[in-house]
Amino acid sequence: MNVLIAIALLLVAAAGLAVVRERDPLRMAIAVSVQGVVLALLFLLLQAPEVAFAQVVVGTIVIPLMTLFAFVKIHGGAR
Amino acid sequence: MTERARRTVLTAGLLGLLALLGWALADLPPFGTSPPTLGGLLAGRSLEDTHATNAVASIVFDYRAADTLGEEFILFAAVAGIALLLRAQRDEVEATSEDAAPGRDVPPTSDAVHLAGVVFSGGAVLLGGYTIVHGHLTPGGGFQGGVVLAGALLMLYVADDYDTFQRITSMRLLEREEAVGAGLFALVGLAGIVGGTGFLANFLPLGTPGRLVSAGTVPLLNLAVGLAVAAGSVLIVDEFLEQALRIRQRS
Amino acid sequence: MTLLAYAVAGWLLLVGIWGIATSRNLLHQILCFSVLHSSSYVLLVAVGYRRDAAPPVFVDAPPGTPVVDPVVQALTMTDSVVGTTVLVLLLALAIQAHKRTGTLDPDELTAVEG
Numbered sequence: 528m529n530v531l532i533a534i535a536l537l538l539v540a541a542a543g544l545a546v547v548r549e550r551d552p553l554r555m556a557i558a559v560s561v562q563g564v565v566l567a568l569l570f571l572l573l574q575a576p577e578v579a580f581a582q583v584v585v586g587t588i589v590i591p592l593m594t595l596f597a598f599v600k601i602h603g604g605a606r
Numbered sequence: 607m608t609e610r611a612r613r614t615v616l617t618a619g620l621l622g623l624l625a626l627l628g629w630a631l632a633d634l635p636p637f638g639t640s641p642p643t644l645g646g647l648l649a650g651r652s653l654e655d656t657h658a659t660n661a662v663a664s665i666v667f668d669y670r671a672a673d674t675l676g677e678e679f680i681l682f683a684a685v686a687g688i689a690l691l692l693r694a695q696r697d698e699v700e701a702t703s704e705d706a707a708p709g710r711d712v713p714p715t716s717d718a719v720h721l722a723g724v725v726f727s728g729g730a731v732l733l734g735g736y737t738i739v740h741g742h743l744t745p746g747g748g749f750q751g752g753v754v755l756a757g758a759l760l761m762l763y764v765a766d767d768y769d770t771f772q773r774i775t776s777m778r779l780l781e782r783e784e785a786v787g788a789g790l791f792a793l794v795g796l797a798g799i800v801g802g803t804g805f806l807a808n809f810l811p812l813g814t815p816g817r818l819v820s821a822g823t824v825p826l827l828n829l830a831v832g833l834a835v836a837a838g839s840v841l842i843v844d845e846f847l848e849q850a851l852r853i854r855q856r857s
Numbered sequence: 858m859t860l861l862a863y864a865v866a867g868w869l870l871l872v873g874i875w876g877i878a879t880s881r882n883l884l885h886q887i888l889c890f891s892v893l894h895s896s897s898y899v900l901l902v903a904v905g906y907r908r909d910a911a912p913p914v915f916v917d918a919p920p921g922t923p924v925v926d927p928v929v930q931a932l933t934m935t936d937s938v939v940g941t942t943v944l945v946l947l948l949a950l951a952i953q954a955h956k957r958t959g960t961l962d963p964d965e966l967t968a969v970e971g
Contacts, residue, residue, distance in 0.1 A: 536865045539899065543869045543892045547876035552884045559888050566895055574912040574925045575902050576745035577662045578933045580737075582898070584753040585941050589839065590891065592760070596846040597884060597948045601955045616878045620871055627870070631863040638859075638908035645905060645926030649913055652927070653920045661913035661927040662934070670931060677935050684942040691949040745914060749938055816916065842945055849952060 535569040542566075556594040560587055657812040658742040658821035666747070667827045671806040674827070675791055678834060682788050685838045692849045701854045715766060723765025730758035738832035742824040743816065748831025755832070756839035768851050775844040780837045787834025794823050794830065862903040869896035883951040883961040887944060894940040898933050905929035 542562035549555045563586015570579035635641050648669060649661050656664040666674050694700050715723075737751030763771040774780075795806040802809030806823075813820035873893030880886040905926030911918055913927035955961055 533861055536861050536899075539895075540865045540868050543872050543895070546892050547872050547889055550882065550885060552882065555885060555888050559891060562892070562895065566898065569899070570902055573902050573906045574910060575905070575930050575933070576912050576914070577660070577747065577750075578898070578902060578930050578937070580746055580750045581934050581937050584750050584757075585937060588753055588757045588760070589941055590888075590944065592843065593846060593945050593948050594884065594888065596843075596850045597952055600846075600850040600952050601884075601961065613879070616875065620875060623874070624867070624871060627867045631867060634863060634904060636859045637862045637903060638906055640905050640907040640910075640926050643926075645928040649924050649927050650920060653915050659915045661915065661924070662930045665927055665931040666934065673931075673935055677938050680939055680942055684946055687946055688949050691946075691953055744916060745912070749934065846949075 532569070532572050535565065535572050538565045539569055552594065552598045556591040556598070559594065560591045563587055563590065653815060656808060656821050656824060657815040658824050659815050660742055660744060660747075662745070663742045663747055663824055663828070664821065667742075667824045668808050668822075671795070671827065674831065675795065675806065678788055678791050678831060681835060681838050682784065685784065685841050688842055688845050692845045692853075694853050698853050700848075700852050715764075720765050723761045727758045727761035727765065730754055730761060734758060734832075734836070738828055739818070739825070741828035741832075742821045743818070748828040749835050752832040752835025753839055755836035756843070759836075759840050760843060763847070768847060771847070772844070775840060780841055780844075784834050784837035784841065787830045787832070787837060790830035790833070791827060794826050798823070862906075863900065866896045866900035866903065869893070869899060881962055881964070883954065883963060883966075884948075886963060887947045887951060890947070891940070891944055894936075894944075897936060901929045901933045901936070 539562070542558065542565045546555060546558045546562055549558050563582055566586065567579040567583040570576075570582060640646070648665060652661040652664040652669075653659065656668045658664040658668070734751045734753075734755035734757075737746035737754060738748055739751075741747035741751065759771075759774065762774065798807035798809050799805055801807075808822040808824070810822040810826075812822050815821070819825070869892055873889050873896065876889030876892065877886050880889060905928070907923060907925050910923045910925045913924040913930065915922075918924075951961070954966060958966060960966065
């Protein structure tokens with residue numbers, strides 16, 4: 528159990544770094560979505576299922592969707 | 607300030623923050639030994655106080671229900687704020703998809719996407735409704751189920767095009783649903799003053815723990831939050847979509 | 858192990874601040890703000906964790922079993938909702954800022970116009 532929690536923590540740290548290092552907005556949306564899923568995994572391992580549910584739902588439905596819509600509006604879909 | 611100077615100040619600041627963080631975090635109890643404070647007390651008492659088997663739900667909707675009321679109205683205000691920010695301004699006009707490419711239709715979505723979207727939409731409605739209604743029994747609750755319900759409606763946008771989606775969201779139903787959700791929360795709170803000991807008191811009969819109708823006002827508040835969050839999320843996405851796909855500069 | 862959980866929370870905080878300060882794109886800044894916010898979630902849930910304890914749901918566990926702290930989970934949920942709301946509002950503001958000034962670079966958005 529401890530090993531799993533340690534792995535999940537390291538994945539969360541890596542996902543956070545990936546979001547910050549990525550400068551292309553489209554890839555950033557995917558990176559943030561991945562970070563949401565990995566955070567939900569960590570919360571599940573730390574025995575917090577309700578917080579994990581909230582994180583999955585927010586990180587995969589709301590945030591990438593809004594980022595993509597903002598990106599489409601700003602760059603006019605010209606990519 | 608030049609770029610180099612700014613980065614130097616940033617690095618110095620972050621190193622200082624790191625030192626302070628290390629000092630503060632070293633004082634926390636070791637990981638895995640949560641001391642027996644308020645949390646332990648509430649976890650022990652929540653089942654007999656509220657007859658809700660989900661201890662987090664009983665904290666969010668009974669012991670600290672006022673916080674959830676505030677969170678509810680933050681969402682309400684955010685929807686209003688986004689509708690204000692993303693409205694068509696004076697120099698913009700709301701176009702249809704034809705105006706951008708006259709003579710060409712929006713290409714219809716492929717049959718596979720259509721089928722998958724409809725199937726997932728139905729499944730998501732079921733999952734969202736189940737999560738909201740069982741919020742006081744199992745992990746989940748109003749907020750999570752509400753966003754899943756909003757996702758079900760968004761699936762319809764994926765399955766078809768924006769015109770279909772707008773036909774659903776332009777009905778006044780969504781705005782009324784959000785108002786009903788927020789208002790129901792406040793009404794249950796006021797009813798607590800009349801029927802119980804104070805605002806947002808849990809005054810309905812508590813029932814047996816584990817049954818669908820139990821835990822007093824907790825399932826009612828769950829329902830209110832679920833309605834408000836579902837409607838609010840769809841309204842927010844509709845504003846963004848309208849801004850991205852419809853609103854153009856007046857040429 | 859003790860250090861790792863809190864260290865990850867601190868790491869997310871520092872990385873988020875660094876991302877916001879060195880960003881050249883308003884959308885990137887907003888997502889770095891999301892990373893910054895997630896450090897508080899990790900810290901809260903990590904503080905509430907208890908070794909060999911069950912999740913705070915008593916469907917089939919008698920009310921005396923050791924469970925993790927439910928109060929911090931309630932706090933984290935509220936935190937999550939408010940953080941998402943703020944993020945969406947920031948994205949709407951970024952759209953309007955781009956419409957007014959044509960740029961997403963925070964260095965060029967320094968002038969405050971009426």
